[in-house]
Amino acid sequence: xxxxxxxxxxxxxxxxxxxxxxxxxxxxxxxxxxxxxxxxxxxxxxxxxxxxxxxxxxxxxxxxxxxxxxxxxxxxxxxxxxxxxxxxxxxxxxxxxxxxxxxxxxxxxxxxxxxxxxxxxxxxxxxxxxxxxxxxxxxxxxxxxxxxxxxxxxxxxxxxxxxxxxxxxxxxxxxxxxxxxxxxxxxxxxxxxxxxxxxxxxxxxxxxxxxxxxxxxxxxxxxxxxxxxxxxxxxxxxxxxxxxxxxxxxxxxxxxxxxxxxxxxxxxxxxxxxxxxxxxxxxxxxxxxxxxxxxxxxxxxxxxxxxxxxxxxxxxxxxxxxxxxxxxxxxxxxxxxxxxxxxxxxxxxxxxxxxxxxxxxxxxxxxxxxxxxxxx
Ligand code: SF4
Ligand code: SF4
Numbered sequence: 214x215x216x217x218x219x220x221x222x223x224x225x226x227x228x229x230x231x232x233x234x235x236x237x238x239x240x241x242x243x244x245x246x247x248x249x250x251x252x253x254x255x256x257x258x259x260x261x262x263x264x265x266x267x268x269x270x271x272x273x274x275x276x277x278x279x280x281x282x283x284x285x286x287x288x289x290x291x292x293x294x295x296x297x298x299x300x301x302x303x304x305x306x307x308x309x310x311x312x313x314x315x316x317x318x319x320x321x322x323x324x325x326x327x328x329x330x331x332x333x334x335x336x337x338x339x340x341x342x343x344x345x346x347x348x349x350x351x352x353x354x355x356x357x358x359x360x361x362x363x364x365x366x367x368x369x370x371x372x373x374x375x376x377x378x379x380x381x382x383x384x385x386x387x388x389x390x391x392x393x394x395x396x397x398x399x400x401x402x403x404x405x406x407x408x409x410x411x412x413x414x415x416x417x418x419x420x421x422x423x424x425x426x427x428x429x430x431x432x433x434x435x436x437x438x439x440x441x442x443x444x445x446x447x448x449x450x451x452x453x454x455x456x457x458x459x460x461x462x463x464x465x466x467x468x469x470x471x472x473x474x475x476x477x478x479x480x481x482x483x484x485x486x487x488x489x490x491x492x493x494x495x496x497x498x499x500x501x502x503x504x505x506x507x508x509x510x511x512x513x514x515x516x517x518x519x520x521x522x523x524x525x526x527x528x529x530x531x532x533x534x535x536x537x538x539x540x541x542x543x544x545x546x547x548x549x550x551x552x553x554x555x556x557x558x559x560x561x562x563x564x565x566x567x568x569x570x571x572x573x574x575x576x577x578x579x580x581x582x583x584x585x586x587x588x589x
Contacts, residue, residue, distance in 0.1 A: 214260075214261055214264070214300075214304045215300040215301075215303035215304050215307070215403075216257055216258075216260065216261040216297070216300045216301055216304055217261065218300055219257075219296055219297050219300045220258075220261060222254070222292050222293065222296065222297055223254045223255075223257050223258035223261065223297050224258060225290050225292060226250070226251055226254040226255070226258070226290075226292045226294065226297070227251070227254065227255045227258050229251060229288075229290070229292075231249055231250070231251035232287075233249075233250050233251070233283075233284040233287045233288050234249040234250065234251065236283045236284065236286070236287050236518075237249060237250050237283060237284055238279045238281045238283055238520065238521040238523060238525075238539050238542075239277050239278065239279065239535060239539065241539075241542065242523075242535060242538045242539050242542075243535070247273070247277075248277050250278075250284040250288075250292075250294040251294075252273070253273055253274070253277060253278055253294055253297070253298060254292070254294050254297045256270050256273050256274070257274065257297050257298070257300070257301045260301065260304070265308065266301070266304065266305060266308065266310060268310060271305050271310050271311070271312055272312060274298050274301040274302055274305060275298075275302060275305075275311075275312050275314070275315055275400075275527070275531045275532075276312070276528070276531045276532040276535070277532070277535075278294065278295060278298045278526050278528075279295075279485070279521050279523060279524070279525035279526040279528050279536075279539070280295030280296075280298060280299065280399065280485075280525050280526035281295065281485040281489070281521035281525045281526070282295055282485055282489040282490055283485075283489070283518075283520070283521060285489070286489055286517050286518065295525075295526065298526070299398070299399070299401070301401075302315070302399070302400060302401030303401045303403050304401075305401055306400070306401035306402055306403075311400065311401060311402075312531065314530050314531045315400040315401065315402075315527070315530070315531065316400075317330070317530070318396050318397070318399075318400050318527065318530050319397060319400055319402045319405060322392050322394070322396055322397055322405070322409065323405065326359075326389070326391060326392050327359035327362075327363055327392055328359060328392065328396035328527075328530065329359065329363050329364070331363045333389075335363075336359075336362050336363070336389070336390065337362065338366075339362070339366030339369070339370065340362075340366060340369050340370055340373065343370070343373045344385060347383070347384040347385055347387065348384050348387075349384065349387050349419070349420070350384065350419075350420050350421040350422075351382045351383050351384035351420060351421075351422060352381070352382040352383070352422060352423055352424065353376070353381050353382060353383040353384075353422055353423075353424045353425075353426060353459075354383070354384060354385065354386070354417060354420045354422035354424070354425045354426070355369075355372055355373065355376060355383055355384070355385050355426050355427075355428075356385070356386070356390065356393075356413075356417075356425055356426070356427050356429075356432055356436065357369045357372070357385065357390065357427075357428065357429070358390075358392075358393055358427065358428070358429040358431070358432040358560065359392050359393075359396075360429060360560040360561050360564065361428055361429055361560040362390075364560060364561075364564050365560040365563050365564060365580065367580075367583055368428050368560050368563070368580045368582055368583065369428070370586075371580070371582045371583045371585070371586035372426075372428050372456060372582050374586050374589070375460070375469065375582060375585055375586050375589065376426075378469065378589050379463045379468045379469040380468060381463070381468070383426075384420055384422070385420075386416035386417070386419065386420060387419075387420070388416060388419060389416075390413075390416060391409055391412040391413050391416060392409055393409070393410075393413060393429075393431070393432040393435040393436060394406040394407075394408075394409035394410050394413070394435060395431045395432065395434075395435050395439075396527060396530075397409060398435075398439070399526055399527035400527055400530075403443075406443070407443050407444075407445060410435065410440045410443065410445045411445055413435075413436065413440075414440065414445060414446070414447060414448065417436075417447065417448060417451060418448045422451065423450060423451060423452065424451070424452050424453075424454060424459070425451060425452070425453045425454070426454050426455075426456055426459045427453070427454070427455055427456065428455075428456045428558070428559075428560065428580065428582055429559060429560050429561070430455060430484045430485075430486035430487035430490070430491065430493075430558065430559050431486045431559070431561065433453060433454075433455050433486075433487075433491070434486050434490055434491055436453050437453035437491075438491075455487060455491075455493055455496065455497075455558070456558070456581070456582055457493065457496040457497040457499075457500050457558055457581060458493065458496045460496075460500045460581075460582075460585060461496050461499055461500060464500070464503065470589075471503065471504055471505065471585065471588040471589065472505060472588070472589075473505070473587065473588050473589060474505045474506030474588075475504050475505065475506050475507050475584055475587050475588050476506045476507075476508075477506075477507060477508065477553050477554050477584075478508045478509075478510070478551060478552050478553045478554070479501060479507060479508065479509050479510075479552055479553070479554045479555075479556050479584070480509065480510055480511065480512050480546075480547050480550050480552040480554075480555060480556065481497060481498055481501055481509070481511070481512075481515070481556045481557070481558075481581075482512070482519060482522065482543055482547070482555060482556070482557040482562055482566070483497075483515060483516055483519035484522070484557060484558060484559035484561070484562045485519075485521050485522075485525050486525070486559065487558055487559060488516060488517065488519055489517055489519075494516045494517075497556075497558045497581050500581060500585065501556060501581060501584065504584060504585070504588045505588060507584070510550040510551075510552065511550070512543070512546040512547060512549070512550055513546055513549065513550075514546060519543075520539075520542050520543050520546065521539060521543075522536075522539070522540050522543060522557070522559075522561065522562040522565035522566060523535065523536035523537070523538070523539025523540045523542075523565055524536045524540070524561045524562070524564065524565040525561075529561075529564075529565070536565060537568055537569075540565040540566055540568060540569055541569055543555070543566065544566055544569040544570060544576070547576060548576060552576060553575065553576060553577065554576070554577050554578070554579050554584070555570065555576060555577070555578045555579075556578075556579055556580070556581055556584060557578065557579075557580060557581070558580060558581045558582075559580070560580065563578050563579070563580050566578040
């Protein structure tokens with residue numbers, strides 16, 4: 214079983230006083246003893262000992278964990294329950310026991326190239342004019358990702374606007390940007406994940422780019438780290454950056470000038486995949502606080518302790534109700550500091566918070582790149 218790779222973690226976790234429940238994204242919503250990091254890893258450990266899962270155990274592996282890493286940040290012994298869940302999901306897929314929602318995500322990526330099942334032909338619909346004007350090859354590749362293009366296309370629009378304003382030689386994958394494969398990995402379809410990862414790397418090679426810039430932290434993590442962990446290497450010499458890191462370079466070199474005041478009271482949410490998972494905490498803050506006119510205040514839980522938007526781990530597909538409840542935790546923290554804009558640097562987080570803030574008059578959700586585009 215894939216779980217054998219994480220046996221030590223699961224065994225240690227089973228014998229713990231399990232206080233990490235008090236930070237767990239899903240437990241703080243449900244307050245149920247069945248929804249603790251320890252309970253989930255114990256179910257996986259017992260399945261490993263007996264060599265198979267009972268059908269009723271599958272939902273606990275899929276629908277209860279955002280793979281947010283908050284328990285890992287708290288855990289003295291360094292147990293990554295999210296990693297245990299992902300190993301369990303591989304075993305469940307191999308046993309033909311993946312839930313229908315997971316199988317639907319897999320079909321959507323295979324058939325339409327995105328986890329949402331949106332038509333492949335509409336991938337660039339919101340940015341078609343800009344996309345068609347891009348060259349086939351360029352120094353910098355902007356990899357937008359499915360959640361940006363299908364759910365938050367304003368992020369792609371803003372990113373292309375900023376790159377254009379800075380005079381960056383840039384493009385996207387003109388032959389068609391494949392999904393980064395993260396939804397497949399999260400649902401346990403690891404062989405399909407590796408196949409899509411190879412397609413992404415081929416697409417990058419076609420553009421001959423030396424720098425790949427992502428506005429989605431999960432795409433970045435896949436391209437920069439996780440593909441390599443699965444033996445899929447990037448073309449030699451290619452560097453991968455989050456947009457916030459690249460923006461810092463552009464402003465430091467004077468290539469990007471941000472002069473229009475943005476008079477807004479903001480706070481910043483660390484996306485799990487950007488913060489805890491890649492330790493990119495300061496670049497987004499440096500970009501945000503450098504904008505003329507901006508006011509900024511940290512939320513009580515920030516950086517490593519930042520709460521999760523709820524939509525990690527594929528939960529938006531398997532347990533949307535829980536995502537909606539979990540996102541409220543962060544929105545409340547933003548309201549506590551009287552922010553007018555809850556800024557994040559991830560299209561998935563933006564979608565999650567927007568489900569709450571679209572109803573509010575005094576708090577909006579925006580991606581960092583949208584504020585940067587306002588400051589041009
Ligand atoms: S994740 Fe760490 S703190 Fe939480 S129950 Fe497991 S071992 Fe204990
Ligand atoms: S990774 Fe997040 S949601 Fe999953 S058990 Fe840990 S704290 Fe809870």
